[in-house]
Amino acid sequence: MAVLSAAGATYFGKADAVGAQTPATPAAGAPPLPATPAPAPLALGNGEPLASQFQPWPGGTGALLERLVRERGVAAFARAPHVPPAWSGTMPAEDEDLAFLPAHRLSALLRARKLTSTRLTEIYLARLQRLNPTLNCVVTLLETQALAEARKADTEIAAGRYRGPLHGVPYGLKDLFSTRGIRTTWGVPDFKDRVIDEDAEIVVRLRDAGAVLVAKLSTGIFAQNDQWFGGRTNNPWNLSQGSSGSSAGPSSAVAAGCVAFAIGTETQGSIVSPAIRCGITALRPTFGRVSRFGGMVLAWSHDRVGPMCRTAEDCAMVFSVLHGVDEKDPSTVTTPFRFDRRVDLTRLRVGVDPDAPKELVEKLRALGLAPREIGPRPSVPGVGGGNLGVESAAAMDAYVQRKAKETGLDLAALPPTPVPTPQASADNPMAPADWNPRFVNGRVPRAFDVLQVQRRRQVLVRQWGDFMRDLDMFIGGPSADVSANAQTGHPCVVFPYAFGVPPSRPSGARVPNDPPPPVLQPQPVCATIVGGLYNDDLILAVAHRFQEATDFHARRPAL
Structure with a gap:
């Protein structure tokens, strides 16, 4: 998977600004002037956006915005602050216990000044250095920069200049976003030493929120699978297995307790698949909710950016900073995001696929959910x-x-x-x-x-609009509707619902003489909830209610 980049000149050589010129008019009776050659087309790089933009709302973005104003007024476009619950009790003493705390709990510790960003950053840097030879998830470790940012965060928090819930929280970034002065490789050998001297929009937003970037994490070559120029990134739970991709490094690092959260991207499965493989919680947001400026473009009408974390509340906390309009990415739109950790499950309209995990459905039913069975999704x-x-x-x-x-x-x-x-x-x-x-x-x-x-894609968008008309979300089967939702732009949340040997997925006939697939050990097993368009907050709230009542998301791999 990949995302929208800045000016293509930054990546593939400067584009020439070629414009048409008006030819001179010959004097009366003079022989005609030789024809002026047509100017060459403007050279393009990777990032210049299309004149036409994909709009996931069936009636178009204009209809969506008009509806929001009619129903909620201008308050629909105001950013709702995310305030994690305050810390209570004793702070964990061991570094590993701190490393595996959810990001929103680390946020509470930092705000209460029970923990410094410097200490937390040192913990994560040490884990990355120790575990990367096993996981192969790091492209560039940013030790000097990260510690400087952490010390700055500590100074600001101590002085009462608190920037919000991400202040001082260390994170990792998929290595297809540009970062000023730091190499951006896209996982490609040809670009392993390339520096794109600008910051992606999400890097700016996270820095302004006080988050501390500790590492750029691996992506498969040109955002494919988990193979990059440094080798294969591994699943911390089953090291004989790759972490899947293309958000390979983010999923592996989060699962291994090497960062508090990470940023991944998806075109068609590149957040969902590695999150499932590594047993973490992640949000593939509604198309257009997060700026892609400064990231590698794979497909303008598909690419998305989302948080990869330990819990649903972590995802909500990070997403509350990331989402919203960016004029540098014309696909972006601002819509309400208000995470409700006490959402009333009895009031939600939730469909259930016949292949949905029964353990998940029954637990949510016990918490008040009244699910309704659904049939096949539309296809064109x-x-x-x-x-x-x-x-x-x-x-x-x-x-x-x-x-x-x-x-x-x-x-x-x-x-x-x-x-x-x-x-x-x-x-x-x-x-x-x-x-x-x-x-x-x-x-x-x-x-x-x-x-x-x-x-035909627009027909599919409208059919999915009809299908979801009376649903807030649905609990999907193992395939998570990845292919269809790459076309329609619907959001989903991935999160663990059980612990055991993950189900194998058929991958075609095995080639003779190839080794058999590895024997897998138990790990968190994930489910997927697909939301109606712009219901990112609702699906995260439902996942949060489930995680409040279970501990599958809190399990740790033995590394």
Whole structure:
């Protein structure tokens, strides 16, 4: 998965500002002037946004905003502060106990001045240094910068200049967001030493909130799986298994108690899948709620940014800082976010998929939920991922052209059928490699076909609007509706509901002579709740009620 970036010139070489010129008019009777060549098209990098923006609300963003004003007035656009409960009782004495505390509990300790950001940052830096050889989740450790930020936070908090619940809380960032003076690699060998000298919008917002960046964490190559130029990032619960991706480092680091929270991204499963694999809590927000400026673009109409944490309240605390309009990302919109940790479950309209985890449903029922069974979700033939491939190819065009020159590929003579994508193997463990056929295949479809896919996608959006009309959310099955919601923009929360050996998912026939899949040890097993559009606060509140009554989210891997 990936996200929207800043000006493409920052990433792939400066774009030329080429403009049309008005040719001179020859004097009467004079021979005609030679034709002026048409100016070359403006060169593009990875980040320039599209003129058209995907709108997940079936009637369009204008209709959504008008409805919000009619129902709530201008207060709908005011940011609601998130205030974690105050700390009570004795502070844990052991470093490991502090490392695994939920971020909102660490926030309470910091505000009460029972814990310093410096001590907490040192704990996380030490864990990252000790565990990274096992997990392979760190691309760049920011020890000097992090300690300086932590000391600044301690000084400000002691002086009464408290910035809010993230003040002094250490976090990790998926390494496809730009950070001034720090390398941004996208997991790609070609970019392993590249510095994009600007800060992504979410980096700015988190810094302004006082959060302390301790590490840039691994993403799979160009936001694919858990393989990056440094190798494979591992699941802390089952080290024989990768952490899944592409938010590989964030999920691994959070599960291992190496950061208080992390920021991940998703295009089609890259928050959901690693959160499930590593047994953590995470929010894939409604499309357009968080700025993607300064992050790698994979698909403008799919990419999203979300928190990856230990608890649902942690996700709410981080999201309360991240969400809202950013003029540098024209897809963004501000809608209400008011986390209610005491939400009345009896008043919610919650659907239940027949394959939803029975343990989760029964526990929520005991807490007051009155679930209703739902059937299959809408689907529209011909939507699929066709537009995703084209967007990815356009976003990576400058890189593809560069690699085509290096490899002698004639981009004007591509075959009409897709080029096979290389598969990972013992001989080729890094595949799909940085030179990736998926960015070439997206150049082949006709513009006509791409537009038809988008029209069918709008039909799907409207059908999902009808399906969710009488639901606030639904508890999904194992697939979490990832593919459909990549097209529709719906939010979901992933969180542990049990502890045991995670269910295996079929991945096709095993190749002869390949080793059998590893035997897995027990770990937190996750469920998914899909919300109605902009119901991010509601689904987090329901997950929070479940976590108040259980401890699956508090289990720790033995490392």
